[in-house]
Amino acid sequence: MTPPGAFHLPAASDAVTAPVQQAYDRYERQAGRWLGSYEARGGRVFCGAGCFQCCNMPIRVSLAEALITARALDPGQEVAVEQHARAALDNARTARDDEEYVRRHRQEVGFCPLLDRATGACTQYAARPTRCRDTFSAFPAVYCEAGTWEKMTRRERAEYRREVARTPGTDGEWHFIAPLEHLSEPVWVAAARAMRAEWNLEVWGDFWLLTTLARDAQFMERVARGDGRGAWKAAAQAGLAHPALLEIGD
Secondary structure, three states: OOOOOOOOOOHHHHHHHHHHHHHHHHHHHHHHHHHHHHHHOOOOOOOOOOOOOOOOOOOEEEHHHHHHHHHHOOHHHHHHHHHHHHHHHHHHHHOOOHHHHHHHHHHHHOOOOOEEOOOOEEOOHHHOOHHHHOOOEOOOHHHHOOOHHHHOOHHHHHHHHHHHHOOOOEOOOOOEEHHHHHOOHHHHHHHHHHHHHHHOOEEEEEHHHHHHHOOOHHHHHHHHOOOHHHHHHHHHHOOOOOOOOEEEEO
């Protein structure tokens, strides 16, 4: 792995990141308009400064998004992100199923290292990936907290479902605001198209793993050549390859 701060992302990656950044900007404008209308109709969003109970969820991103985040990190953050990625890998290697993986990620791998726990703020807010941008809750933060659902009684779960079903903006099953997730879909499309156009392949996976691999010179060189097998080999040599966390599609 390249030492922290030693590898500068090639300018050629701008062809991949620029369309995603533009899609981010469009999303922010569209989401802002939707939120204004939603709140004017009496809807309520509980997310805000200092609220971070969703920041220990596993996140799937494109390499295009990870490149944007990787560019923004300072050397200390690079180290912390790599440590988090390796903890996620250890979890993926030993988890018996997806449910156990998610539970252990939230409770044991823990909060994103880019979160400032003292203030509840993201230290790289401007470079955050799509899933961090489009997750909004129509319920108080306790419902986003790891373990809340498991602690609820059968009666509490039934009441939760009834409340979700009558809350505007949800999908009727969970308390997250569905239209804001739907509005972000063009970001995923822009990322896929940009990667295909520039690299003739797509790379998707765990946020922290891809952000770490984005500064691995051998991995990025093979991606830039459209060499999916070579990119996987480079990731494996760096100890950062697992089929649940890294997907390379030629």
